[in-house]
Amino acid sequence: xxxxxxxxxxxxxxxxxxxxxxxxxxxxxxxxxxxxxxxxxxxxxxxxxxxxxxxxxxxxxxxxxxxxxxxxxxxxxxxxxxxxxxxxxxxxxxxxxxxxxxxxxxxxxxxxxxxxxxxxxxxxxxxxxxxxxxxxxxxxxxxx
Amino acid sequence: xxxxxxxxxxxxxxxxxxxxxxxxxxxxxxxxxxxxxxxxxxxxxxxxxxxxxxxxxxxxxxxxxxxxxxxxxxxxxxxxxxxxxxxxxxxxxxxxxxxxxxxxxxxxxxxxxxxxxxxxxxxxxxxxxxxxxxxxxxxxxxxxxxxxxxxxxxxxxxxxxxxxxxxxxxxxxxxxxxx
Numbered sequence: 001x002x003x004x005x006x007x008x009x010x011x012x013x014x015x016x017x018x019x020x021x022x023x024x025x026x027x028x029x030x031x032x033x034x035x036x037x038x039x040x041x042x043x044x045x046x047x048x049x050x051x052x053x054x055x056x057x058x059x060x061x062x063x064x065x066x067x068x069x070x071x072x073x074x075x076x077x078x079x080x081x082x083x084x085x086x087x088x089x090x091x092x093x094x095x096x097x098x099x100x101x102x103x104x105x106x107x108x109x110x111x112x113x114x115x116x117x118x119x120x121x122x123x124x125x126x127x128x129x130x131x132x133x134x135x136x137x138x139x140x141x142x143x144x
Numbered sequence: 145x146x147x148x149x150x151x152x153x154x155x156x157x158x159x160x161x162x163x164x165x166x167x168x169x170x171x172x173x174x175x176x177x178x179x180x181x182x183x184x185x186x187x188x189x190x191x192x193x194x195x196x197x198x199x200x201x202x203x204x205x206x207x208x209x210x211x212x213x214x215x216x217x218x219x220x221x222x223x224x225x226x227x228x229x230x231x232x233x234x235x236x237x238x239x240x241x242x243x244x245x246x247x248x249x250x251x252x253x254x255x256x257x258x259x260x261x262x263x264x265x266x267x268x269x270x271x272x273x274x275x276x277x278x279x280x281x282x283x284x285x286x287x288x289x290x291x292x293x294x295x296x297x298x299x300x301x302x303x304x305x306x307x308x309x310x311x312x313x314x315x316x317x318x319x320x321x322x323x
Contacts, residue, residue, distance in 0.1 A: 006314050006317070030317065034313065034317055037317060037320075038285070040265075041270070041286065042285055044172075045270070046267065047175045047176055049172070050189070054167035054168055055164075057167055057197065058160055058163065058164060060197060062160075064197070
């Protein structure tokens with residue numbers, strides 16, 4: 001009759017190999033308890049997940065994307081306005097008359113310039129939407 | 145059912161339906177890892193959401209250098225560690241238990257350790273282990289990760305992981321036999 005160490009029992013159970021047969025009763029009890037533990041641990045522990053968890057994650061991603069997009073477009077608009085202001089100040093330094101002409105031109109055609117800027121942003125936005133939609137459609141045709 | 149390659153390429157191309165599938169497929173893994181490290185259920189859910197958002201943002205960098213499950217588990221583990229660090233509970237997750245004082249099971253639990261309620265009671269005992277031991281036990285036994293994969297997930301050396309697993313199982317055994 002022989003004793004057996006915890007390490008040896010665990011290594012044997014991990015490897016799925018045989019254990020010594022001629023064990024003392026206390027050693028046999030230990031082996032049996034380890035078997036119960038190994039069996040029990042293979043089964044899934046309880047975990048509480050709300051059924052709408054995936055939906056909530058996707059909502060959060062969409063919200064973050066929207067905020068990022070608004071930030072991006074606002075930045076484009078601000079850069080455009082800053083650029084135009086920069087041109088004015090540069091002209092002011094070089095030639096006051098040209099600067100005044102530039103301001104007059106901008107004010108006269110302000111709605112056209114705003115229209116052009118909005119068009120560029122809308123085209124940019126629609127292009128993103130269409131290319132995302134295209135990639136979803138390509139994917140959905142293979143959905144099982 | 146899509147395989148991982150197909151799933152990843154669709155998510156990377158912006159397909160949120162594919163991402164929804166990915167979340168459903170891997171949410172149990174993520175909740176198991178995060179839930180073993182963090183006690184508060186609301187924090188667990190918040191961190192799990194954060195994990196999937198990181199997965200969504202980082203999937204284009206994944207590159208299949210490991211299994212998708214390994215990569216996801218590592219993000220879940222690191223996010224949990226970061227959360228614990230922010231909450232200043234990080235050292236507790238790695239605290240070595242004082243075996244003299246540790247009680248994993250009460251007498252009733254052990255009495256009831258029959259085949260019928262084996263799962264519930266073993267896992268109740270596991271839940272009293274230190275957080276890192278719980279995670280390793282769960283990753284190895286239920287999710288079937290190898291030692292090498294667990295090294296990739298946790299960054300802990302293989303020898304240390306083996307040692308922690310052995311200690312955790314020995315603790316369970318000693319408590320059951322002592323009763």
